[in-house]
Amino acid sequence: MSYGQCFQAWRADCAADWHDYTHHPFVQGLGDGSLPRAAFLNYLRQDYLFLLNFSRAWALGVVKADGLAEMQACSATVHALVDGEMALHVRICAAEGITPEELQSTPEAVSNLAYTRYVLESGYSGDFLDLLAGLAPCVLGYGEIGLRLAADAAPDTPYHDWIQTYAGEDYQQTCRDVGRLLDSAVLRRLGPDASTLPRWQALSHRFATATRLEVGFWGLGRQ
Amino acid sequence: MSYGQCFQAWRADCAADWHDYTHHPFVQGLGDGSLPRAAFLNYLRQDYLFLLNFSRAWALGVVKADGLAEMQACSATVHALVDGEMALHVRICAAEGITPEELQSTPEAVSNLAYTRYVLESGYSGDFLDLLAGLAPCVLGYGEIGLRLAADAAPDTPYHDWIQTYAGEDYQQTCRDVGRLLDSAVLRRLGPDASTLPRWQALSHRFATATRLEVGFWGLGRQ
Amino acid sequence: MSYGQCFQAWRADCAADWHDYTHHPFVQGLGDGSLPRAAFLNYLRQDYLFLLNFSRAWALGVVKADGLAEMQACSATVHALVDGEMALHVRICAAEGITPEELQSTPEAVSNLAYTRYVLESGYSGDFLDLLAGLAPCVLGYGEIGLRLAADAAPDTPYHDWIQTYAGEDYQQTCRDVGRLLDSAVLRRLGPDASTLPRWQALSHRFATATRLEVGFWGLGRQ
Amino acid sequence: MSYGQCFQAWRADCAADWHDYTHHPFVQGLGDGSLPRAAFLNYLRQDYLFLLNFSRAWALGVVKADGLAEMQACSATVHALVDGEMALHVRICAAEGITPEELQSTPEAVSNLAYTRYVLESGYSGDFLDLLAGLAPCVLGYGEIGLRLAADAAPDTPYHDWIQTYAGEDYQQTCRDVGRLLDSAVLRRLGPDASTLPRWQALSHRFATATRLEVGFWGLGRQ
Numbered sequence: 001m002s003y004g005q006c007f008q009a010w011r012a013d014c015a016a017d018w019h020d021y022t023h024h025p026f027v028q029g030l031g032d033g034s035l036p037r038a039a040f041l042n043y044l045r046q047d048y049l050f051l052l053n054f055s056r057a058w059a060l061g062v063v064k065a066d067g068l069a070e071m072q073a074c075s076a077t078v079h080a081l082v083d084g085e086m087a088l089h090v091r092i093c094a095a096e097g098i099t100p101e102e103l104q105s106t107p108e109a110v111s112n113l114a115y116t117r118y119v120l121e122s123g124y125s126g127d128f129l130d131l132l133a134g135l136a137p138c139v140l141g142y143g144e145i146g147l148r149l150a151a152d153a154a155p156d157t158p159y160h161d162w163i164q165t166y167a168g169e170d171y172q173q174t175c176r177d178v179g180r181l182l183d184s185a186v187l188r189r190l191g192p193d194a195s196t197l198p199r200w201q202a203l204s205h206r207f208a209t210a211t212r213l214e215v216g217f218w219g220l221g222r223q
Numbered sequence: 224m225s226y227g228q229c230f231q232a233w234r235a236d237c238a239a240d241w242h243d244y245t246h247h248p249f250v251q252g253l254g255d256g257s258l259p260r261a262a263f264l265n266y267l268r269q270d271y272l273f274l275l276n277f278s279r280a281w282a283l284g285v286v287k288a289d290g291l292a293e294m295q296a297c298s299a300t301v302h303a304l305v306d307g308e309m310a311l312h313v314r315i316c317a318a319e320g321i322t323p324e325e326l327q328s329t330p331e332a333v334s335n336l337a338y339t340r341y342v343l344e345s346g347y348s349g350d351f352l353d354l355l356a357g358l359a360p361c362v363l364g365y366g367e368i369g370l371r372l373a374a375d376a377a378p379d380t381p382y383h384d385w386i387q388t389y390a391g392e393d394y395q396q397t398c399r400d401v402g403r404l405l406d407s408a409v410l411r412r413l414g415p416d417a418s419t420l421p422r423w424q425a426l427s428h429r430f431a432t433a434t435r436l437e438v439g440f441w442g443l444g445r446q
Numbered sequence: 447m448s449y450g451q452c453f454q455a456w457r458a459d460c461a462a463d464w465h466d467y468t469h470h471p472f473v474q475g476l477g478d479g480s481l482p483r484a485a486f487l488n489y490l491r492q493d494y495l496f497l498l499n500f501s502r503a504w505a506l507g508v509v510k511a512d513g514l515a516e517m518q519a520c521s522a523t524v525h526a527l528v529d530g531e532m533a534l535h536v537r538i539c540a541a542e543g544i545t546p547e548e549l550q551s552t553p554e555a556v557s558n559l560a561y562t563r564y565v566l567e568s569g570y571s572g573d574f575l576d577l578l579a580g581l582a583p584c585v586l587g588y589g590e591i592g593l594r595l596a597a598d599a600a601p602d603t604p605y606h607d608w609i610q611t612y613a614g615e616d617y618q619q620t621c622r623d624v625g626r627l628l629d630s631a632v633l634r635r636l637g638p639d640a641s642t643l644p645r646w647q648a649l650s651h652r653f654a655t656a657t658r659l660e661v662g663f664w665g666l667g668r669q
Numbered sequence: 670m671s672y673g674q675c676f677q678a679w680r681a682d683c684a685a686d687w688h689d690y691t692h693h694p695f696v697q698g699l700g701d702g703s704l705p706r707a708a709f710l711n712y713l714r715q716d717y718l719f720l721l722n723f724s725r726a727w728a729l730g731v732v733k734a735d736g737l738a739e740m741q742a743c744s745a746t747v748h749a750l751v752d753g754e755m756a757l758h759v760r761i762c763a764a765e766g767i768t769p770e771e772l773q774s775t776p777e778a779v780s781n782l783a784y785t786r787y788v789l790e791s792g793y794s795g796d797f798l799d800l801l802a803g804l805a806p807c808v809l810g811y812g813e814i815g816l817r818l819a820a821d822a823a824p825d826t827p828y829h830d831w832i833q834t835y836a837g838e839d840y841q842q843t844c845r846d847v848g849r850l851l852d853s854a855v856l857r858r859l860g861p862d863a864s865t866l867p868r869w870q871a872l873s874h875r876f877a878t879a880t881r882l883e884v885g886f887w888g889l890g891r892q
Contacts, residue, residue, distance in 0.1 A: 275737065278740060278744075282728045282743075283729075283732045285724065285728030285747060286725045286728045288725075291721065294728075298724075298748055298751045299752075301728070301744050301747065302747075305731070305744045306741060327736075343732075
């Protein structure tokens with residue numbers, strides 16, 4: 001797994017929170033199959049609202065980018081999300097008996113609100129790097145979780161498809177691309193010694209806060 | 224109590240959540256004196272971070288206002304908060320043995336993050352009205368709570384000063400002013416039949432969501 | 447030509463400015479072939495920087511949209527711009543002897559800055575409608591200009607390709623789609639009597655200001 | 670004159686534009702008294718709209734600041750502008766026979782729009798430093814112009830009061846404070862070697878662009 005140097009460093013800076021996020025009981029339950037179906041369906045419902053706001057945050061990346069290459073990287077993600085993944089999500093939910101109407105009228109859980117609004121507000125109030133530092137734990141954490149569960153999961157877990165989505169080559173490529181985007185965005189703004197700057201600590205703190213909010217997001221599966 | 228027509232209407236639209244917020248066990252504990260000191264101190268610590276973000280949201284009001292009068296109304300609030308209330312807050316905390324350093328290094332609770340970032344993001348992504356609809360439950364709810372507790376509170380509650388702050392004429396005047404600002408801002412954008420427009424429902428929904436997040440904020444007193 | 451009702455009304459509200467924009471000497475020179483080549487090349491150079499900021503503004507539309515359909519409409523435009531039109535623009539410029547390096551290092555003209563920053567700031571400080579009201583004169587004005595020039599242009603104008611791009615069915619479809627997006631966005635926020643509201647005047651004023659700034663943009667061809 | 674190190678460096682990076690701005694014929698005309706009254710009155714009318722947007726930009730500084738001290742610095746400026754300078758400006762205009770109604774209905778000149786929207790958009794799309802880099806040429810340039818004209822001006826220039834406003838100790842103190850705010854904001858984000866980072870070039874470029882737009886603003890006195 002190689003999601004880049006910034007990720008590596010910021011992940012290490014918040015190791016305990018990162019472990020809570022990536023080894024959350026919800027995650028473990030996906031792997032060993034013990035996660036109750038109702039919790040998974042609740043997660044799917046919230047994830048629809050999450051993906052809407054997540055797409056908005058990547059679109060804010062296009063607005064805040066510096067130059068065409070960064071804009072294209074963010075735009076491709078927005079396009080993939082709103083024209084691909086959202087439709088896929090609606091189909092998966094339909095297969096589980098959750099209608100589009102139900103998805104749209106689901107009240108947004110506080111922990112869902114907390115994460116997405118934190119990331120969007122980081123992007124609005126800070127710059128492109130603040131936005132990416134808030135987005136990274138979600139994108140890259142799912143990649144890491146997917147890979148680990150694919151290696152360890154119980155053969156008969158009913159959540160095999162979910163695991164394969166994030167362990168699969170497509171998603172892993174996305175993770176490597178986002179890791180590279182992050183590293184190059186930091187380099188082209190803060191130079192090769194970025195990690196010695198106060199700005200670096202602020203970005204690491206954003207990454208850590210977003211990670212903490214991801215822990216809360218898994219918790220909503222319980223509600 | 225007369226905090227204006229928009230407040231009246233939106234409060235009625237989310238009556239159950241409004242009751243949960245204004246009659247939260249934390250609030251009742253302030254009134255009857257049963258709130259544990261540790262919970263109150265935890266609230267004070269979080270409130271420092273809250274006030275910082277609350278001030279930022281009112282400053283966003285200056286940016287998003289239409290014309291000098293709205294700008295002056297919001298600017299006066301920012302000024303009162305960052306040059307008055309923040310200093311007062313630091314003194315109150317010092318009297319309780321909480322140092323400024325401790326205030327600044329307090330980790331921000333998720334429910335604190337959730338409310339303030341929701342309001343800020345509402346303001347950034349929406350317009351001046353979306354921002355005010357998110358701010359109103361906090362400003363006006365405290366006014367309503369203050370008045371009720373001042374009438375009902377146990378004579379010996381140790382939280383008498385807190386209650387008087389929000390029941391006092393100064394704060395009540397602020398509430399009436401904010402209610403008027405809100406009514407006039409709606410009128411000058413949406414006209415006299417604003418309540419018949421889809422936009423009104425969206426604003427009422429923002430008010431309701433912010434109210435729901437205020438319930439969560441009281442809950443952090445427990446952590 | 448049918449670009450929707452809002453466009454129709456706001457265009458009529460600023461008829462003199464609209465005429466100055468759509469019948470600017472630069473435009474007439476494209477049609478009768480009298481526009482000096484140097485002025486056209488200067489326009490192409492500035493248009494590269496314009497398209498970057500125009501793409502950012504449409505991406506802000508994704509962030510500020512209400513629901514998946516509006517997000518998809520804006521995202522499709524961003525995608526078409528950053529992955530299609532920008533590349534096309536670079537090729538057209540290359541054919542004219544303008545290298546990508548030259549495009550990227552062109553100093554941004556004041557009138558270029560004025561229009562794009564006005565639109566972006568409208569979007570940031572206002573809501574989705576303010577953003578669209580600022581974007582509409584550009585998108586729909588080019589459609590109107592393209593159609594008129596295609597009907598009237600001198601057969602031997604060297605700017606035939608430019609005219610066909612905007613008169614062509616693809617671009618005209620885009621204009622009809624944007625007109626529909628605008629009408630439906632106004633309807634779903636301000637209801638069927640939107641034109642009676644103060645908000646409508648503010649939007650019409652944004653449209654008029656953006657139109658005035660478009661006049662200035664043509665003027666840069668002179669510099 | 671000591672407005673800090675960042676100012677010193679960025680001013681030197683755009684020396685030609687800085688000279689065009691601070692030695693503009695409009696400025697020279699204030700000093701030697703040759704500026705036509707009509708041009709000055711036109712400037713006063715536009716300056717009202719300018720001050721509104723300038724206040725909004727400083728309020729955005731409160732939103733984008735890091736911590737209470739930066740917030741207080743920006744908030745004090747907003748307060749001084751919207752509660753002091755705006756009222757003063759209305760009185761000065763009244764003394765010149767320009768009514769408040771006339772001020773509010775003055776159409777905003779393109780060069781006025783260009784500067785203020787560029788600064789606001791820099792602030793929204795970038796971070797606190799991008800905002801300050803856009804604001805600095807205005808604040809500090811007026812301080813520098815005021816000092817120079819106070820030393821050189823013709824004794825009988827009718828613009829003596831204007832010159833004294835900006836040469837006066839109050840305004841000079843503001844300039845020193847803003848210079849210090851800028852230096853400390855850069856230091857606390859980018860560290861002591863900020864000037865070696867790519868980020869520094871981007872900030873210097875923002876300062877230069879804002880300076881270029883200030884040149885255009887003087888030009889509107891001609892319209």
